[in-house]
Amino acid sequence: MTTATAKRSKIADWRDGSAGFFLWLDDVKPLVPSAKGGFEPYVPGQREREEIAKALDGGFSTVVFCWPRRHGKTLVSALIIVWRFLTRQTQNVAVVANSERQTTDTAFRTIRTVIEQTPYTKALVKAGSISITADKIEYAALGNVIQGFASSPAALYGKKITIAQISELHAARTDDAYQVLASSTIDTDDGLVLVDSTTGSRSSPLFALYGSAQRGDDPTLFFSHISYRDLEDACANAPRWISPAKLRSRASQMLPAEFAQQHLNLWTASSSALFPADVIERCRDSYRIDLPSITGGAAHIVGAGLDRAFGFSIHGDATVTTAVVKLLVGEDDHFYVLASDKVRFSGASGIKSNFSRYARDYGLKRAAIESYNAQDISAWCGDQAFDHEVIHPTAERQANAFTTLHTIAAEGRLHIHPSFESLLAELGTFEYQHDGGGLPKFEAIKGAHDDFVYSLAWAVYSLRDVELNPYELKGIDCNGPGPAPTLCLLNGGGEIPPCADGCRSMRAARDLYRAYRARGSLIPLAFDDFAITKLKNVGAHVTPR
DSSP: OOHHHHHHHHHHHHTSHHHHHHHHHHHHOOEEEOTTSSEEEOOOOHHHHHHHHHHHHTTOSEEEEEOOTTSOHHHHHHHHHHHHHHHSSSOEEEEEOSSHHHIIIIIHHHHHHHHHHSHHHHHHHHTTSEEEOSSEEEEGGGTEEEEEEOSOHHHHTTOOOSEEEEEOGGGOSOSHHHHHHHHHTTTSTTOEEEEEEOOOBTTSHHHHHHHHHHHTOOTTEEEEEOOOSSHHHHHHHSOTTSOHHHHHHHHHHSOHHHHHHHTSOOOBOSEEESSOHHHHHHHBOOOOSOHHHHHTTOOEEEEEEEEOOOTTOTTOOOEEEEEEEEEEETTEEEEEEEEEEEEGGGOHHHHHHHHHHHHHHHOEEEEEEESTTOHHHHHHHTTSSSEEEEEOOOHHHHHHHHHHHHHHHHTTOEEBOTTOHHHHHHHHTEEEEOOSSSSOEEEEOTTOOOHHHHHHHHHHHTTTTOOOOSEEESOEEOOOOTTHHHHBGGGTOSBOOGGGGGOHHHHHHHHHHHHHHHTOOSSOOOHHHHHHHTEEEOSOEEOOO
């Protein structure tokens, strides 16, 4: 048998359903991006291998890989396309996503990368058998073409297509592009529509396909849905390349519906409460609204937020100022609400009066002012002792601010006195809408208001880059005799020297220690451990020469 005949025979073996696909993987060893950098041969996990086998052996004309993020759904679709591109003739492949940018940067680029990096196909490119341009890949000898398209039904209409790949259908506003492409494959015996996507809201086009698969309406549709019950299930059963530690980190930093949709791959409602009832109860805390009582001598910083409405708003919107104090409890940042005040008639004088009171009573250091209708307040703040910033509430900034606020609330690190009734009430009617197609949208339910919540969010946001020490000395001035200074705890030694009783700095350290003990730690540190691990000098440090 000649080499050419042997090669043709091998390609024929590769064509045979999932067995041929997996044989092709073993023989060609297509290279894909590695989690450790560089490229490595693609090896599917056991669960993914089973789903691929079902998809390729059932005679389906539509295959949906609905898998969580980083599970390789787009990569699997790309590999199926490359496999058919190399083993069949007259393949006209259209790669479509929800935007022109995503088509070229995600789906099409994945296909191109596999072809450019795999030695088998790299040799074909070098020999000129396969040509690659910005949005097209051609294999002239077989009459095969792969091309990227923007998600435009008008641009796709009328094309005869063998394979159509559509990424992230969950984020599409309509299924128009999908329907045009699906109709373009029906006059080809092996026509195939590949959809790779995470889940989304129940109003998305993808959910309609899921519903059809669940009901068994369309025997030519295969819907592969990999999902997890919760974080623990995902950590235990996710593919080997997904770190449980990183999954836990993502869960702590994302809104619940976002994490459920992207990493657990669960269907979500179009809107969700940002602060469920149990979270609000966790925040409710009957502390004394008195800074020394709250801080117990610990290092702290006070920030304020402003959400300003137009005077005499016809929608009933209010202008609200809020003050919070940030301090360390154990190793974690905690926030206590000190004030949550509605300003009558949204007047500038009322806003200035509140901020001045926060500065006088609580030592206000920072203020975040939402940009809407706030030029006069910003100008006034420029002459005050506290720092201020004007916040332009972009979608990204709101997502950062409210994700942080949700996290500290859910973890029990946000403390709200029951007297702040309006704030607590608004938290209960505050939602976020997330359809998987971008950043969430934050607002109150219809008929409710969110001014107190936004003001709180900006107050917390104003302190986002402040890192606190547990307890701070405002300087150390040591005048001890002989070797005492080098032995002293406050100077980096390990002892409390005899001169400690008359030392002003040591008295200040002991005052902070008494405040620390008064806060009621379950297992309080001894004074020497407290001085070494929790006490930080933030002033001058003077020792004898």
